[in-house]
Amino acid sequence: MREFEFIEWIRSQTHLDPAAVPVGPGDDMAVVAWGGQRVLVAIDQVLDGVHFRLERCGPEAAGRYAMVRNLSDVAAMAALPVCAVASVALPKGMGRNEAEWLYQGMRRLGDQFNCPIVGGDVATWDQPLAVSVTILARPEGIEPVLRSGAKVGDALCVTGSLGGAWRSGRHLAFVPRVRHARLLAERYGLHAMIDISDGLAGDLGHLCRASGAGAEVQADAVPIHADVFAQLGVNPADLAAKDREREKALQAALTDGEDYDLLFALPAEGAERLLHDQPLDVPVTRIGTVAKGSNLVLVDASGRRRPMPAGGWEHST
DSSP: OBHHHHHHHHHHHOOOOTTTOSBOBTBSSEEEEETTEEEEEEEEEEEBTTTBOHHHHOHHHHHHHHHHHHHHHHHHTTOEEEEEEEEEEEETTOOHHHHHHHHHHHHHHHHHTTOOEEEEEEEEESSOOEEEEEEEEEOTTSOOOOSTTOOTTOEEEEESOBSOHHHHTHHHHOOOOHHHHHHHHHHHOOOEEEEOSSOHHHHHHHHHHHHTOEEEEEGGGSOBOHHHHHHHTOOGGGGGGOHHHHHHHHHHHHHOOOOOOEEEEEOHHHHHHHHHHOOSSSOEEEEEEEESSSOEEEEOTTOOEEEOOOOOOOOBO
């Protein structure tokens, strides 16, 4: 059974009081009403051998990465982190010094976002390192941006550039776009947003399904990270004459995953202002438009239309 099929089954089994839980499973964070306030909550885990290679990156980078994934979920909702709790299953034989560096990696990134680790659990076992982090956040004056609000005619935009993150190790050092998301939501009236963890094609699919819409993406507009070109061993300037290499680069940007930049939908006029202002310290690119129906379509420079490539990060169970 595939990961997202299982998640959909869980959602079908979940019956919640919308007054107590305004947003349940299916978004980047759940939203819970509590004592007159709204609390956002999410959990994520990272596994040695699946999400990183401990022998290559070391324990500090692994701990930092566990916090990256959770803080990126906070960014996807345009919220502010409050605190986190962490549960770690240390492999037998890991020394005290390595365990301390694992904690330091989590704590130092959390400190950058005023998100202290307030508790957790530690165990050991005869399997590779596993780290699970639960994070709490607050709206702080900005309505949480869900996946489900995109409207036909909205512009689709992304921050940064995409592809090649896992193979280059860029995902381990990524700085979550918490501040960027808050600014975008506050100034430009975002309708929907998601962080790009499963790949642009996969996460666009999540956003469009939640919104009951389709999308048209301009292939030439998709920003491709320099890591992709380095991994392909090609000069970006040469791609115009190399259709095969250009297609490989585009496929990587669409399906590699682990980018953690933001994909969002907003009114076309808001996108025009945003692209004119470019208020962030990372580029923002319009890649397409929310469309009627449910199809995800990729449009090349000649106007040829084809289905969005399948792929992206997905766990199997």
